Amino acid sequence: MPAEVIDRPNPQPLASRIPDAVLELSVKLEKVNLSDADLKGLQEFRRASNYIAAAMIFLSDNALLERDLTFEDIKPRLLGHWGTCPGLTLVYAHLNYLTRKNGLQTIFVVGPGHGAPAILASLWLEGSLEKFYPKYSRDKQGLHNLITGFSTPHGFPSHINAETPGSIHEGGELGYALSVSFGAVMDKPDLIVACIVGDGEAESGPTATAWHAAKYIDPAESGAVIPIVHVNGFKISERTIYGCMDDKEMVSLFTGYGYQCRFVEDLEDIDRDLATSFQWALDEIHQIQKAARSGKPIMKPRWPVLIMRTPKGWSGPKKVNGEFVEGSFHAHQVPLMAAGSNKSQLADLQKWLLSYDPEDLFTGSGAPTDSITSIIPMEDHNKLGQRAETYKNYEPLNVPDWKQYGAEKGSEESCMKVIGNLIDQALVDNPKSLRLFSPDELVSNKLDAVFNHTGRDFQWDEFSHAKGGRVIEILSEHTCQGFLQGYTLTGRTGIFPSYESFLGIIHTMMVQYSKFNKMARETAWRTDLSSINYIETSTWTRQEHNGFSHQNPSFIGAVLNLKPTAARVYLPPDANTFLSTIAHCLRSKNYVNLMVGSKQPQPVFLSVAEADAHCQAGASIFKFASTDSGLHPDVVLVGIGSELTFEVIVAASLLRRKCPSLRVRVVNVTDLMILEAATIHPHSLSEDEFSSLFTPDKPIFFNYHGYRNEIRGLLFGRPNLERVSIGCYIEEGSTTTPFDMMLRNKVSRYHIMEAAIKGAAKVNERVALDMTRQLSEVRHQVSKVQEYIMEHGKDPDGTFDVPRFEGTGFEGPRGKAEGKSKEEEFFVN
DSSP states (O other): OOHHHHTOSSOOOHHHHSOGGGGGGSOOOOOOOOOHHHHHHHHHHHHHHHHHHHHHHHBSSOTTOSSOOOGGGBOSSOOOOOTTHHHHHHHHHHHHHHHHHHTOEEEEEESOTTOHHHHHHHHHHHTHHHHHOGGGOSSHHHHHHHHHHTTSTTSOOSSOOTTSTTOSOOOSSTTOHHHHHHHHHTTOTTEEEEEEEETTGGGSHHHHHHGGGGGGOOTTTOOEEEEEEEEOSBOSSSBOTGGGOOHHHHHHHHHHHTEEEEEEOOGGGHHHHHHHHHHHHHHHHHHHHHHHHTTOOOSSOOEEEEEEEOOTTTTSOSEETTEEOTTSGGGSSOTTTTTTTOHHHHHHHHHHHHTTOGGGTBOTTSOBOHHHHTTSOSSGGGSGGGOGGGTSOOOOOOOOOGGGGOOOTTSEEEHHHHHHHHHHHHHHHOTTTEEEEESSOTTTTTOGGGGGSOOBOOTTSTTTTTSOOSEEEOSOHHHHHHHHHHHHHTTOEEEEEEEGGGGGGGHHHHHHHHHHHHHHHTSTTOOOOBOEEEEEESOGGGOTTTOGGGOOOTHHHHHHTSOTTTEEEEOOSSHHHHHHHHHHHHHOBSOEEEEEOOSSEEEOOSOHHHHHHHHHHSEEEOGGGSGGGGOSOSEEEEEESHHHHHHHHHHHHHHHHHOTTOOEEEEEESBGGGGSOTTTSTTOOOHHHHHHHHOSSSOEEEEESSOHHHHHHHHTTOSOGGGEEEEOOOSOOOSOOHHHHHHHTTOSHHHHHHHHHHHHHTTOHHHHHHHHHHHHHHHHHHHHHHHHHHHHSSOOTTTTOOOOBTTTTBOTGGGOOSSSOHHHHHHHO
């Protein structure tokens, strides 16, 4: 430990060493002069919403407390989160008021997703629940249905989800509200998204990075986010980091992020304090936007952020069983858990609910009073729960004809370079409804053709500032995913290209999104959405130069685990099939599309027309590489994935010369879901189709890009699976050569040949006669190649040459005139 610390018994606290001038960076304003009517409306809205929220957690009857509570009025299971609700109702009331006063287009994104009681209560008050769910009408019966049905099998769940009007974010997994909000405002110049971030959520890594999202918002073309950091001090059972930060620390943090902040914390006059803060934030936003839209953009504008401090569980029970509840972690979920069996807690619950004076908040029929509705926007389409952007704003893309970008059959092309040209034109044709979000890997992934007509959108860089780029690169997969979700859920389309090994970072985010989308599809009033589209490249097969850490195809399995109605996984074998696939995915709706392909030059096996037919079928026989076009095979060799299919094709070529009596059928699968047992997935092959493609009874060897259990799971339920063997990624790798990666994972042409010989020997006696000798020669060749790689540090010359298949029409790369590659000559001789 440094001596100066040892010698200082009471080191000066960090906060006191921060200059007082830092606090001058926080905004202090004279409070707005709310009229008595507006103030009353805000206060009564909050009281009514808090009453309903609390009642939803506890009551199975007696919703308006028209008699004393009994144990029979209490739900058998008390579910819900009270602690965050008072802060959420406070913000909701003021967003209504701000929207009505300024004629805004406003969405509310709620990070604390378990605060559903507060949001549902507010939605009931503004009439949005009734619009989408008539049984929640604004009367006694509707309120009874809402309160008694909450967190029961027939009511709303305990957290915000796609069934909640106005929601575009579930919040079940903390950390993503802020990035989703920024994605939502992109290309929506008049949209304001108010995003409340809980101080627990603020501790998450995705939220920490998402504060930089404002640096990717061009105010000339996009709307704005008003972030509200809700500091109530506690998580489930621990203090929060933000709750322990003083003003100087908070101002320093957000000034460093690039914001100007204002504290909202005057509990004695909270409504004037928050109304003043919201109006200030809106005025700052309009000033930034006006400058940008008049051609004089502000370089590095400081966007507003509100730091709102209120007690956790504010207005709830102060103490229970001698322990503080309000202002402590005890308020986080259900403060009076024994209300259904303990007379004292039942009495405390009644006292708590009556403290809101419900008889003054609802009319005789059970509707909210005029004072409450006076602060709500008058037009339905302007109410927070009914903004069209949140549920019916799908904008179909104008997708270019992919065939004009097709590559010549027999040439060598990078899938990524070819599709980059199509994406570039799609960005031109859809200037306000298509964006590309990438973790700083576009050039590495050879997708740089997307920059032919656009640039990067990064507003804190003098070279891209105010240029309107359609590409966002930020080295945070979480933020890219959040942007993608917000952009998609408000009607547009996004593409997320990434290194294969790092897509797993957003695995749970993708799953959360899929769950939201599943519920949205089951909610009658939500319309279709564009699919979210992942391009997975820089795959393990060509990440040998980066090493073992960059070799991981596990995201495929993550998508396969989704509901069949959502999951789509494509592994196009060449450039033309990838073009067809991405064009299809950009037109598709409601799916999670995963496209896996190589960025390195690969042979183009299929013409444009052949690729079109192949992709429509999902799989087909590569007749050029098969014996007699695939008739009467002894064994079926299946390639899934570009490099894996290449190895299958080379193995088939070698077998022609090495083992001419062995009859091979080569199949490529581009749509992984066709393998799933019939009726499980919409793309599944029928049993007759499966048998036609793979034969009813011949041995099958799958050479698969991902993990073995993925193929096993897909094939489960198909007949005669004992004939199936699988080569796949087996977690072997290093900084080595491309072909050594094939050898280490036992998916090389030689391992395929070995599998083919063993399988064919079961049905072809001529192959069986020579099997031992042939297998010995193949294994010897593996040893020779491995020794060569270890000695020379490179693959043998000709390893990736592709032979012609004479008489089939496939000429090989650049129209090779010779019938055999260098490697084949070496092997056969």
